[in-house]
Amino acid sequence: xxxxxxxxxxxxxxxxxLMGCALYLIFIWVPTETNQGAIQRILYFHVPIAWxxxxxxxxxxxxxxxxxWKKDQKWDRLAVSSAEVGLTFGAMMLxxxxxxxxxxxxxxxTGEAKxxxxxxxxxxxxxxxxxxxxxPPGTQRxxxxxxxxxIGALDAPIIYFAANLWSQAHPPLITGPxxxxxxxxxxxxxxxxxxxxxxxxxxxxxxxxARYKIRRSEDDIVDLKRATTTPGVS
Amino acid sequence: MTQTNTIxxxxxxxxxNYGAKAALRSIDLEIPTGGVxxxxxxxxxxxxxxxxxFAMLTRIDSGNLTIHGLEMMKEGPSIRANxxxxxxxxxxxxDMSVRENLMFSASILRLPRKDTLIYETxxxxxxxxxxxxxxxxxxxxxxKKVSLARAIMHEPSLLLLDEPESGLDxxxxxxxxxxxxxxRSHNRTVVMTTHIIEHGLEIADHAVVLQHxxxxxxxxxxxxxxxxxxxxxASVGAKL
Amino acid sequence: xTDTILVIWAIARKDLVLEIRNKDVVVAITGFALLVLxxxxxxxxxxxxxxxxxxxxxxWAAIAFAGVTGLNRAFASExxxxxxxxxxxxxxxxxxxxxxxxxxxxxxxxxxxxIVIPTFAVLFNLIVFRWEMVAICMVTAIGFSAVxxxxxxxxxxxxAREVMLPxxxxxxxxxxxxxxxxxxxxxxxxxxxxxxxxxxQLAIAFDVLFxxxxxxxxxxxxxx
Numbered sequence: 001x002x003x004x005x006x007x008x009x010x011x012x013x014x015x016x017x018l019m020g021c022a023l024y025l026i027f028i029w030v031p032t033e034t035n036q037g038a039i040q041r042i043l044y045f046h047v048p049i050a051w052x053x054x055x056x057x058x059x060x061x062x063x064x065x066x067x068x069w070k071k072d073q074k075w076d077r078l079a080v081s082s083a084e085v086g087l088t089f090g091a092m093m094l095x096x097x098x099x100x101x102x103x104x105x106x107x108x109x110t111g112e113a114k115x116x117x118x119x120x121x122x123x124x125x126x127x128x129x130x131x132x133x134x135x136p137p138g139t140q141r142x143x144x145x146x147x148x149x150x151i152g153a154l155d156a157p158i159i160y161f162a163a164n165l166w167s168q169a170h171p172p173l174i175t176g177p178x179x180x181x182x183x184x185x186x187x188x189x190x191x192x193x194x195x196x197x198x199x200x201x202x203x204x205x206x207x208x209x210a211r212y213k214i215r216r217s218e219d220d221i222v223d224l225k226r227a228t229t230t231p232g233v234s
Numbered sequence: 235m236t237q238t239n240t241i242x243x244x245x246x247x248x249x250x251n252y253g254a255k256a257a258l259r260s261i262d263l264e265i266p267t268g269g270v271x272x273x274x275x276x277x278x279x280x281x282x283x284x285x286x287x288f289a290m291l292t293r294i295d296s297g298n299l300t301i302h303g304l305e306m307m308k309e310g311p312s313i314r315a316n317x318x319x320x321x322x323x324x325x326x327x328x329d330m331s332v333r334e335n336l337m338f339s340a341s342i343l344r345l346p347r348k349d350t351l352i353y354e355t356x357x358x359x360x361x362x363x364x365x366x367x368x369x370x371x372x373x374x375x376x377x378k379k380v381s382l383a384r385a386i387m388h389e390p391s392l393l394l395l396d397e398p399e400s401g402l403d404x405x406x407x408x409x410x411x412x413x414x415x416x417x418r419s420h421n422r423t424v425v426m427t428t429h430i431i432e433h434g435l436e437i438a439d440h441a442v443v444l445q446h447x448x449x450x451x452x453x454x455x456x457x458x459x460x461x462x463x464x465x466x467x468a469s470v471g472a473k474l
Numbered sequence: 475x476t477d478t479i480l481v482i483w484a485i486a487r488k489d490l491v492l493e494i495r496n497k498d499v500v501v502a503i504t505g506f507a508l509l510v511l512x513x514x515x516x517x518x519x520x521x522x523x524x525x526x527x528x529x530x531x532x533x534w535a536a537i538a539f540a541g542v543t544g545l546n547r548a549f550a551s552e553x554x555x556x557x558x559x560x561x562x563x564x565x566x567x568x569x570x571x572x573x574x575x576x577x578x579x580x581x582x583x584x585x586x587x588x589i590v591i592p593t594f595a596v597l598f599n600l601i602v603f604r605w606e607m608v609a610i611c612m613v614t615a616i617g618f619s620a621v622x623x624x625x626x627x628x629x630x631x632x633x634a635r636e637v638m639l640p641x642x643x644x645x646x647x648x649x650x651x652x653x654x655x656x657x658x659x660x661x662x663x664x665x666x667x668x669x670x671x672x673x674x675q676l677a678i679a680f681d682v683l684f685x686x687x688x689x690x691x692x693x694x695x696x697x698x
Binding site: 136137138139140222225226229 | 251252253254255256293295
């Protein structure tokens with residue numbers, strides 16, 4: 001059906017090219033920020049990756065709602081593909097954030113609102129994927145998974161609000177060179193971030209659609225298995 | 235629209251899968267109003283799944299299903315108000331007495347005159363002396379009777395029974411037959427599975443034989459078509 | 475309207491009758507929570523300053539973990555005897571089943587709190603007997619049962635549900651847990667309503683949102 005080899009996928013080519021441009025801008029073009037030093041360059045990855053994981057949550061919840069409404073398998077496939085890719089982005093976001101925070105804030109982790117929210121949402125989507133693999137097959141699994149997808153997204157603003165309120169009462173312990181001190185970078189920072197965000201968004205889209213195709217093949221295999229086996233014989 | 239008066243259950247291309255396992259493969263079926271329909275087939279043929287679908291415990295993946303002309307997905311509560319079911323498990327609270335179990339069902343069903351109703355129903359199935367016993371202390375057969383009592387308490391126009399005679403003694407089977415006969419005479423519908431095929435064919439007005447989630451035979455005259463049904467039943471490898 | 479309330483109450487009342495007879499849920503929650511509190515009395519140094527600092531966190535972590543264990547039981551028993559199916563066959567809409575089961579669970583958690591909180595006050599030497607505490611306990615119990623009933627119903631067909639339920643439940647109730655801990659902190663430090671108002675508002679918003687959403691969404695999860 002599809003004779004074009006996977007590496008010629010236009011999305012893959014485009015996101016590779018954009019990623020190359022982004023890497024050039026991040027490591028060669030943009031000057032080093034003087035307050036934080038080279039470590040500041042992590043932000044050019046961290047911010048776009050965080051955006052990707054948020055996009056993941058958004059796609060999971062939107063396609064979960066569409067699945068509950070339309071009961072069409074494709075929305076369920078899109079939800080699970082997006083959850084898996086989003087969770088990968090989420091893990092990278094947490095790790096890159098910690099690597100950056102240690103020298104800049106002086107701590108690996110702190111109770112800052114965005115961090116708490118990100119971590120808890122990460123756990124909710126881990127639970128979402130675990131649920132899918134534990135539950136016996138059938139449409140009930142898909143319906144319940146969609147419910148979890150919606151609940152996670154609805155909970156996100158409340159978690160953020162609570163985490164924000166919490167961090168006001170417990171100011172984060174930050175000892176390193178202050179992160180938010182006026183940056184020595186002006187418009188360059190914006191350009192690099194924009195480019196990098198573009199590249200990672202495209203990577204996200206490519207990964208989700210690749211996973212979606214695999215998911216569809218998996219479903220086809222299940223259908224074939226069902227059609228060819230005669231129950232009762234074994 | 236006149237059809238809705240004579241067709242109790244109408245299934246069109248009903249499919250239910252559990253992953254790679256097919257439970258129902260494109261079932262087309264019309265079950266007429268007012269009569270006893272028995273579902274026959276070997277284990278795993280889809281009888282119980284079909285009953286669970288009619289009871290709205292299992293959601294179909296695709297196809298159409300109407301009960302008394304009402305569409306299943308849209309008018310759930312009004313369909314269920316006229317459905318009674320005694321399925322494989324007794325569905326009773328072990329730590330409550332028979333009376334408490336029936337009382338709970340009656341209040342969920344919003345039935346009036348609960349006390350007299352419970353006594354009358356218990357009398358019909360022959361458990362009126364056991365009303366104060368905890369369900370846990372009852373034998374399997376008695377639990378089946380309580381389950382049956384719960385299913386018929388609100389006199390539903392559609393009664394679904396999954397192997398109702400299992401665990402019952404001879405006298406109780408007669409009581410069961412009387413209840414079913416009473417249902418038939420009131421132009422209500424009974425759909426049941428059975429593993430005692432001879433007995434089933436005696437009381438049935440319609441017979442459906444299932445195999446691997448397909449309907450392989452539908453008979454509206456089980457007495458004269460008895461041998462054809464028996465052949466179909468034997469061909470699916472079920473033990474008689 | 476009265477019909478609806480009667481059905482909800484019938485379901486909750488049935489759970490209460492069963493609970494009085496076999497004491498599954500409340501004993502599980504209370505026993506587990508008390509054990510956590512007892513372990514903390516020697517796991518950390520409970521001088522007066524420390525108790526005020528860590529006490530509220532320990533209390534609500536104990537209740538959250540204990541609550542999730544109890545909620546597991548509350549739905550598992552309906553599955554073991556297939557009685558959930560009897561509820562599903564009944565001509566009531568699914569949201570009433572949800573509200574009835576939630577009401578039962580709310581009463582169980584509240585009962586457990588009535589035993590756990592005085593014990594906490596004694597073990598940690600903190601004064602918590604104020605009206606504010608009643609409000610905190612109420613909003614938390616409502617939220618726990620609203621979310622817990624939904625997730626317990628989702629997890630019943632999973633064999634590893636003892637693992638799955640906490641993994642779903644605890645992250646989602648984090649805002650509520652923060653609200654309970656922070657308000658209790660204000661309370662043990664002699665704070666006023668005004669100081670904990672924003673937390674209580676947050677908790678109430680959480681409760682309302684999850685009751686409404688869960689009731690709406692419940693019809694999607696019960697049938698197989």
